[in-house]
Amino acid sequence: MVVSARDPVLDATRALVERIAGPGRIPVDAGLETRLGDGYWLDSIELLEVLVACESEFGIVFDEARDLDAGSLETLGTLTALIRSKQPTVREGR
Amino acid sequence: MVPVQIPDVLAGGRWWPRDEIDATARGWRVTIREALDDAPRPVAAAIPSSPGGVALFVAATSIPVPVMLLPPDARAWRRDPPIPPGTTVVLPPSLVRLAPAAQRLGLSPCLLADRPRGASAPPFTLLQSPGMVLFTSGTTGLPRPVYRGMAALLDNSAARLSALGLAAGDGLVVGASLAHGNGLNRLLASMLLGGTLGLLGPVDHRLALATLARPEFTFWSATAHFADVLGRCTLTGPAVVPRVCLLSSPVSRAVFDAFLERYGVPLRQNYSSSETSCIAVDGAPAPEVRPGTIGRPLPGLDLRIGDHPDAPLPPGTTGRIWVRSPWLMEGYGFPPDLECPRLTAGWWPTRDLGALDAEGRLSLAGRIDDCIRTREGRIVNLFAVANDLRAFGGVRAVEIVPLQGPAGSSFGAVLECDPLTTLAALRRKLSDTLPPWSWPRKMALVAALPRLPNGKADRQACRAALDEGGWS
Numbered sequence: 001m002v003v004s005a006r007d008p009v010l011d012a013t014r015a016l017v018e019r020i021a022g023p024g025r026i027p028v029d030a031g032l033e034t035r036l037g038d039g040y041w042l043d044s045i046e047l048l049e050v051l052v053a054c055e056s057e058f059g060i061v062f063d064e065a066r067d068l069d070a071g072s073l074e075t076l077g078t079l080t081a082l083i084r085s086k087q088p089t090v091r092e093g094r
Numbered sequence: 095m096v097p098v099q100i101p102d103v104l105a106g107g108r109w110w111p112r113d114e115i116d117a118t119a120r121g122w123r124v125t126i127r128e129a130l131d132d133a134p135r136p137v138a139a140a141i142p143s144s145p146g147g148v149a150l151f152v153a154a155t156s157i158p159v160p161v162m163l164l165p166p167d168a169r170a171w172r173r174d175p176p177i178p179p180g181t182t183v184v185l186p187p188s189l190v191r192l193a194p195a196a197q198r199l200g201l202s203p204c205l206l207a208d209r210p211r212g213a214s215a216p217p218f219t220l221l222q223s224p225g226m227v228l229f230t231s232g233t234t235g236l237p238r239p240v241y242r243g244m245a246a247l248l249d250n251s252a253a254r255l256s257a258l259g260l261a262a263g264d265g266l267v268v269g270a271s272l273a274h275g276n277g278l279n280r281l282l283a284s285m286l287l288g289g290t291l292g293l294l295g296p297v298d299h300r301l302a303l304a305t306l307a308r309p310e311f312t313f314w315s316a317t318a319h320f321a322d323v324l325g326r327c328t329l330t331g332p333a334v335v336p337r338v339c340l341l342s343s344p345v346s347r348a349v350f351d352a353f354l355e356r357y358g359v360p361l362r363q364n365y366s367s368s369e370t371s372c373i374a375v376d377g378a379p380a381p382e383v384r385p386g387t388i389g390r391p392l393p394g395l396d397l398r399i400g401d402h403p404d405a406p407l408p409p410g411t412t413g414r415i416w417v418r419s420p421w422l423m424e425g426y427g428f429p430p431d432l433e434c435p436r437l438t439a440g441w442w443p444t445r446d447l448g449a450l451d452a453e454g455r456l457s458l459a460g461r462i463d464d465c466i467r468t469r470e471g472r473i474v475n476l477f478a479v480a481n482d483l484r485a486f487g488g489v490r491a492v493e494i495v496p497l498q499g500p501a502g503s504s505f506g507a508v509l510e511c512d513p514l515t516t517l518a519a520l521r522r523k524l525s526d527t528l529p530p531w532s533w534p535r536k537m538a539l540v541a542a543l544p545r546l547p548n549g550k551a552d553r554q555a556c557r558a559a560l561d562e563g564g565w566s
Contacts, residue, residue, distance in 0.1 A: 012387065024517060024537055041521050043530045044296035045319045045469055049464075052327045061330050064107065064300035066564060 009058070009078045009087070014056055017042070017076060032077030039075070047073060051055050054079075060086040098220050098248070099288035100152055103145045103267075104308070107301060110145040116154060116217075121210020122153040122186075122216060129182050129204035136227065137428055138162040138183040138201065141273040143293050146186045150206070150546040151272065151281055155223040160241065160429045162227035165273040168195035172229050175239065177201060178428050180470060192384075207338050220285065221248070227428060228275050230368035230473075240368045241424045241432055250421040251282045253392045254364070258338050259379035264312035265290035267305060267336065268456035269320050270471055275368045276342050280315045283553035294345075299323055307334035314339045319469040321361055322501035323344060333357050340364050340375070343467045345459065350385035363388040365456065366446060369423045369435070373397065373415075374456045380450035387455040388443040388448075395419045396441075399450055412459045413451045413516065416441040464494075469502035472531045476505060479532055483507055488515035491543045493551040495560060497535065506536030506560040510543040536560045 009034070018026050021040040024037065036042045042050065055061055060083065062068055072082040100119075103110040130137060139154040141147040141163055154161045162181070164171055166189050171177065193203040196400035216324040217542055225243045231520040231541050244546065255261075264287045268280045272293075284291040290310045294302045304322065306314055316338045321341060335357045342364050354360050360383035362376040374397070376389025396418040398406040403416040418441050425432030435442060447459040464477035483492045496503060517539055524533050531536040537560075544555030 016342050022536060025521075027518060038525055041525075041533065043533065043535075047415060048297045048299060048319070048323055052323055053298065054390075055328050057402050062298075068295075068298045068300070070478070071413065 007080070007084075009084050010076075011058060013054065013080045013083060014076055017050055017079070018055050020046050020053065030076070032075065032080070034076045036075060036079065037071060050079070054083055058083055059086060062086070097288075098282075098285040100220070101148075101284040101287070101289060101291040103148055103291050103293065104305060104310075105145050105293040105302070106295070110148075110231045115149045118146070118149040118210060119153040120215045121212045122150060122184075122206050123216055124212035125155055125206055125210060126153060126182075126184055126204060127157060129184070129202075130157070132183065132511075134159050134339040135494065136160040136162055136178075136181060138164050138177060138181050138227075140164045140166050140183065140185050140189050141277075142166040142186065142188055143268070143270075143272045143277070143295075144521075145293070146188055148281065148291065150186050150291075150555060152220065152476055155221050155226075155244075156218045156503050158222045158224065159193075159537060160227060161223045162239075162428070163273045163278060165271055165529070166192075166382070170532075171195070173199070173201065174536065175427075180502060188495075207389070208520075225424060225429065226278060228278065228368045232290070238426045239428055240367075240426060241429050242371070243424050246421040247282055247371060248286065250392070251279055252286055253394060253421075254279075254372040254375050255283055255286060257375050257389075257392055258313065258340070258362075259377065260338065261311055262287060265292065265308075265336075266313045266315065267292035267294060268315050269296075269302070269312050269317050270315065271341075274472065275344065275366065275371070276315065276471060279366070279371060283313075294320070295431045296454045299327055299442045303327075303329070303331075306330065306336060311336045312338060316361070316472045318343045318345045318349070318502040319467070321353055322349045325349060325356055325509050335359050338362065342366065342471045343456040343469070343502050345385065345502065347385050349500050361385070365446075365458065367446075370419050370442060370444070370518055371420070371421050372419055373444075376455075377514065384455075387451070387457045389456065391417075391456050395499070397423070397447060397450070397456065398441065403439055407450045407520065408448050412447055414462060415444045415448045415456075417444060466496055466503045466505060468504060468531055470531055471497065474505070474532050479505075479507070479528065479534070482527050483509060483520075483524075486520060488512045489520070491551075493543055493553070493556045494534070495556050497552060503537040506538070506557075507534035508538045508540060508543060508556040508559050510541070515539060538562070547563050 025041050138284040183196045183201040184204045187208045196203045228240045230240050266284045271277045292305045331354050340362050363389040365374045374391045398416045399413040400407040407413045418435040425434045445463045472565045480492045480494050493508045495506045544552040546552045
């Protein structure tokens, strides 16, 4: 996975996930490898909230039946990588 | 028996023609019959929300034995009362991983193959099962098996379709689990309509938008939260949904209005229970659909409000909902051992509170027991969740607090724990014990549960503890 530890996309994604999870569900050692399911304890409803918020926050649109598989929604890092892949200008600029 | 047909199925953007579903079901039927050894005992089937789940439903219900529907998550299988030991539990290829869990519960797994033998077996008659076992949230705090006759299930489903103005060939989209009461009713509805059945995944709103816009679909059985999301997410094409969008849990006025403004289609309400199937549905012309009401009782069913059905309350007054229905369950339990429904003067006492308006439209006002209907449309028994939490090491006391959002209900838990107990450890135990929809969405650990002078938990203070997060 190619996601920088100091990445504005990661920071924004993390803030968004943690806002939806709420303060009681943020692991003390949260990071790229933190799982969205049994790390932030997001259920399917909250995961859907995260995706809709990501589209709004980053000005992207996920592709139906292709982007949103279990692998891309596994951890904070895989979600961040998915978002970066949907942002051509950001990817080309790095 | 009304005519039925296997639907074509659309899932994950791919079509499964009814012939393909039929061929798979024929092969699986052979395997299931061999496992049952032609004994007339009930069979359990774990039903995923997929074309394979539809094929398994078709295969299992074509055998003349009662069928027990189990969700594809063994944590949600009922342990109290237990499924009778030795029951054959049929697992499709995608769920063979559940075989060890089935064996631990004393069940006998029957594993289905990806490429079933006997796919060239002769055609069979659909829906030969005399009835289905569902699981209710329970009236005494514990979940209960409910046995429903197949003919009553089908007749009720046909009455609801008629009330909604749906006809043969109409397509139906389902976003809920197929292994619960609502999912079962939608499966039967799709077989009655004989058109197409669309299955939505839980998190892909883009695929949902593409599916709902297809001309094959006339009817969306929606969850409150998905309807909320589709009313506010970014659109990349025309705003098109089926002309009938039906919810099984209430939404706020804001969610109703946003959806109506965007799609020009109202979110209709439906009211049903495991014991009765559909009780009321809003089949009014679109301009007359209102967010606060469920619509009128189905034709053929009587409904009263009050402490006793012989003394109904006047319109506008809230009380217990009583139902007299030709489609009532056969009884609680696993057939043939059934406990007959306890009726009062021929009326079934639901666990719901409601009121009728002067025009006979029903609105709901909560439940009498400890259950809530979540944003996903699932009934969760808060009493049972609290019991599970109390059984965790380090937990001394638990208070469950219902939470309300624009798209429906969820709940939080305040736990009085010893100082070494961590939220992360409790969440891990929860995930081992309960399915995700039964997890509290907020948890707070406290040294002492806030209590009122009479010793009862102080709900208001508990709610504040949840807002503050407690220990973490």
